[in-house]
Amino acid sequence: MRDNTRDYLDLFLNDIPLLDVRAPVEFSKGAFPGATNLALINDDERHQIGICYKQQGQQAAIDLGNKLVSGAERDARMQAWQDWWQANPEGYLYCFRGGLRSQTTQAWLQEAGIDAPLVTGGYKAMRTFLLEQLEQCIATLPFEILCGRTGCAKTRVIVAQPNAVDLEGLAHHRGSAFGRRPGGQPSQIDFENALAIALIKMRAQQYPAVLLEDESKLIGRCHLPFSLQDKIKSQPRIIINESLESRVQVTLEDYVAGPLQEYRQHFGDQEALQQLGEALLSAMDRIKRRLGGLRHQQLRQQLEEALAVQAINGDTELHREWIHTLLADYYDPMYDYMMSKREGEVLFEGSRDEVSAFLNERAATS
Template sequence: MTVQVKQISIEELHYEEDLYIDVRSPAEFAEYCLPNAINIPLFTNDERARVGTTYKQKSQDEAIELGLSLYVPKIETFYKSLKGLQEEMPNRRMVVYCWRGGMRSKTVAGTVGLLGVKCYQLTGGIRAFRKIVQVGLEKEAERKRKYLIVAGHTGSRKTEILQVLQNRGYPVIDLEQLAGHRGSVFGHIGVNPNSQKQFEYLLMKRLEEIGNSPYIIIEGESKRLGRVVIPDFILKGKENGKRVELVYPFWARVEHIYQTYQPQNYKEKIQEAIGKISKYLTHSLKNEIIILQNQGEYKQLFAKLLEEYYDPRYAYTFDTYQSQASIIEFDELDDGVEKLISFIEESVSR
């Protein structure tokens, strides 16, 4: 008895309705995956490396034989897992994919199909999806939109304010959220940084949600957010856009940073981050930071870093901009939100 693997193209997917089974290794899945996909890997990370090495150093046939020997003991697990998902979600079309729509997804789809589990193999694999994202971003780069850049010193609650605006329907692109990184050397603490590929997919998805809005609201980020590089068209929009500067009280900023980075839970990561910038700190400041850290005085530590490191750096960058920024001063989050909304309605959205 043979079974022909049914295939489906990337254009035929229903992103919110289909059930995606990603059979790539856990490391590949962690870097980038289809929306809401479930990872049931054909090979572990080490097994994938072994198969790849065998292919390069020996032959394709030997790599196939090794792959089959690794897969056969897992057939029962694959069958039970996919059968269970099919019974749990009978109205969702099951789509199995790998990187290029090659042997891994075909092997799994063919095996479970032979055993009565109805599924499809995605032709072109996730690489086809990646191409759609890249084309979409290229089209966005050609669009003409106005940009509003929300800037402010570290701890000025820019991200929180932008999140409120986004929830109210404003065309915000929260770059930090999409990157899974807050931008500074401390930016990875308490969050899960995304890969460049995952960031670009999430960016494309958000741009589609924004649709034909004549303007976009972003935070004034640098070119990099952790390991993610911001696309050139956004950086150009930032350079040419209208800027608004949020001014929040100094000690309120310190408190916000303290609550955000939770030093009681992330002492080692904070110490590592400070180590990365220590070469830029004066000898006296480094000694003060060490003492404050040993004493657990993190609010004073953050205040010192703001006053003697981050704020001077920000002031230098601020002076390099060609255009003037409109200033919004606020003491409470709600006040900052309403003032920014008023500014948008009066001078940006028209």
């Protein structure tokens, strides 16, 4: 039998499969990328056992747990664990603190002939480890910040570079009022866990610098660590410059065409355009105060007209009108203000293709 492990770094660096036997409500509040939740006790059972523990003590709670998870229920959970272990023989299991629930799961699996090692300290210890590593990585890693106006396709450049961390990808959000994506965002804890693991992996690769997209304090509702916010403001910058018309095209692709495809995957063809329209109109309304009443009214009307034409014949050209105005009159002034607060030296400035070539050339020689 493999030993239980405290080597949290190895678990995350090597994407070791993890079996989380906490209750679903615990898993939903915070988990690790790639972990599978197959609970020993479900939410209702956990609630009952918790009350019993407070009123009657540990042994009574254990006895109640054994009563609740017995017979067909126990067999079903055992089968699910066995199936998971057959598919992930190199995995580890854990509960919240590496205590009774993971030890019980381990013992039951051993009865079935499966030697399943657990993570000592459980979720709490791994979470603490990641938070510590996150701050260490932010403090010690050299960063370079990719800047550019909305629509410069910074994210496309980011995902093409081996030394980059896609913050918007981790947050499942495009980073603006119009950046919501189908499926919603991860919890703040999940975002922090994924960010910590991404930076740990960057550190292990020993790149000369880690490339990040310039972000404000929030990506949707995911909050960047304060230390990372401060570092982004001061690190060396690489700036993409693209024409307004080029940025309109990219924004059309990223805010209209791309999301429509995602909505189709979630809702099917008939409902996808309705979902897209509701999302875009809601985003426009969220920035009403900053746009001003008249400008908001004009842009909303243009957006409604564009959606109506798109619904009739699939043509998206009318979207260019509201996107053009929004970029020039709303996002560009915001970008100019943000850049006035940045302090890092400019390493390179050019078109998206020139920036990509600059980054690729450096990657080839580093």
